[in-house]
């Protein structure tokens with residue numbers, strides 16, 4: 001849904017909104033969350049605009065795997081390899097999604113509670 005013209009994460013990808021970038025390649029971008037919920041909180045997104053996880057197709061499994069793999073690699077680089085971390089994908093309204101561009105949250109640096117609220 002949508003082509004990303006008005007999407008804030010697409011604007012970050014295009015450099016129209018500043019971000020604190022952690023990693024970038026042709027397929028994906030990782031940057032720090034502007035409102036961190038843990039000492040380490042960053043976001044990994046595909047550069048191609050996909051609104052949410054429900055919009056992914058069978059052909060998207062490779063990019064999904066790449067995003068998850070990069071998430072753990074960067075979490076380890078940022079010091080969360082030993083004690084661990086959490087990945088979160090909020091999907092649509094019940095999932096608490098507020099930005100309609102598929103993204104993985106990576107949270108670490110403290111002991112996280114379970115279950116989420």
Ligand code: AMP
Pocket residue numbers: 008017019032033034035036089090096097098099100
């Ligand atoms: P979600 O609620 O899962 O859709 O998460 C959206 C996340 O994007 C929130 O944690 C926001 O703090 C974060 N966010 C919104 N705008 C920006 C921005 N300009 N730069 C970095 N993170 C942002």
Ligand code: ZN
Pocket residue numbers: 003004007008009010011048049050100101
């Ligand atoms: Zn987008």
